[in-house]
Amino acid sequence: MDNKIKPIYDREKYTTVPSDFEYVGPDRSEGEKIYKPSLTYWQDAWRRLKKNKVAMFFLGFLAFAVFIAVFGQHLTKFKYFEQITDDRFLSPLQGFKLGHYLGTDSLGRDIFARISQGIRISMILSIIVAAICVVIGTIYGAMAAYFGGIIDLLMVRFIEVLIAVPSMIYIILLMVVLGNSVETIVIALSLTRWLGYALLIRGEVLKLKENEYVMASTALGSNFWWIIKKHLIPNTLSIIIVKLTMDIPSIIFSEAFLSFIGLGVPIPQASLGNLVSDGFREISSHAYLFIIPALAISLITLAFNVLGDALSDALNPKLRD
Template identity: 65%
Template sequence: MTQDIKNNDYLPKPEDFEIVGPNLAQSEVIYKPSLTFWQDGLRRFKKNKLALTFLVITTVFLFLAIFGQMMTKYTYNSNDLSSKFLTPMEGMKKGHFLGTDNLGRDLFARLSQGIRISMELAIVTAAICVVFGTIYGAISAYFGGIVDTIMTRFVEILMIIPSMIYIILLMVIMGNGIKTIIIAMSLTRWLNYSLLVRGEVLKIKENEFVLASKSLGGNFWWITLKHLVPNTLSIIIIRLTTDIPNIIFTEAFLSFIGLGVPIPQASLGNLVYDGSSNITSYPYLFIIPSVVISLITLSFNIIGDALNDALNPKLRS
């Protein structure tokens, strides 16, 4: 045996080996790396054609809010009694794209200004509510115990009284104006965001990645901004898209009853109120701003529902 090994009788030879290529029939398929949470949500959102349609409509309104005043030679508060009550067909000859009102003011300029005021008010108010409500809810849930109990009971006490009563009371005390409306709405609408964030933080604060961050010395602000808030961002966005139309509609209602944006400033509520007094003779003054309010409200609600389906696919029916 030893002699055979020495004679290399049992050692492998080059001709004993065969070079083979990959077995494509038995090889595993290498799939594309999975998408991130936001990429996957965007992919599902793009499949909703109705939401994309209303997203385009919302973009058009945002464009009018920003550039509408530049698209006409008239301003929202300039009047011309010789050109009052021009219908859209009659006003088109003089550059009044949507006609004029009872004082000869350009309806297109006033409508674009009203959309701008409504959008600015809604975005600023929503931003204040999100920031303050998120911080308040995160503090309440993070520390828990007696701190959570006191902070939660405070919110629940404030939510007992309907928010419209707070808003009207503050408007009466502080007077009309955009800043007053923003303050009045912000003081009441942040409550819902705080409870929403609190509930989500309570569910994720005991997860392994949060405990690991604590063990490595992460403080409250680091853990909140790095881990807690990003994991609640999806529900905040969904709530935001459904809250913005409510803010716009509330402002329109307050302006309609005389507690919102003061005249002669243009707002959607003021335009609807002015049009209602001439609805039988000149219905376009009422129909056009009413349709705009309806489309804005409907657009944000449909986009919010689509985002809810896209970011929370497990909750879809």
């Protein structure tokens, strides 16, 4: 008896063709092709930022505040310095009928026009101060970290000496010596706030200067300014933006504090600090004079802080994770 198992097909009659096989290995036909990324770094950061609904709400609020600062004087028929003695102490509900959208103060001046002017001064002043601090702090911190050694030691010690004294003391002394003006506030705030930017940029440049592309650029003969412009600053830009966004509300609050104690923007110019100071005197009888400008300062500073925190998550997702 034959116990061999007979095949279910005849091998001699069956022939294979290429379609009987399927290649399951990697496809190397386009291995050398370079694909452009679908999103750039900034586009990806904007995509992450849009997912934060709270940050987008406050971003819209800041856009509205900028609109009021720029066009607020054209939305009302009253000037911020115009006094109408017949319309003194009009509440927002009473004044709205006469065109005073937020009422009037003790001299009959339109609160809406003065709030608009106060936001404009605060925004312009904070942007100028922040820009000066970014430029000085970035250059100073990058130089200290790039050259290193004794130069870095001396430059850092100089910063530590200045930081040891509270910045408000420098500001008040300068305001007393130079007098009250917007230019004096810019100088006083700029001379103290660039220190934080310098230390931040120094720490980042200390890490970046050890990278291969920086050493390669140095070996090819690139000078300090070229390396700063092409390699170091672009790679610290996200951190600078976050620091800038978080620092602007502090500058606005400092200006408001100086104006509140009488060392800020001089009268008759309107400032949020001046408005809060004027309203504080009338808080017992006309609380809206204090509440409206105080609410404006609070919402603007809150908006910048929330937006800065959201930008930190969007621009540096690894730190969030």
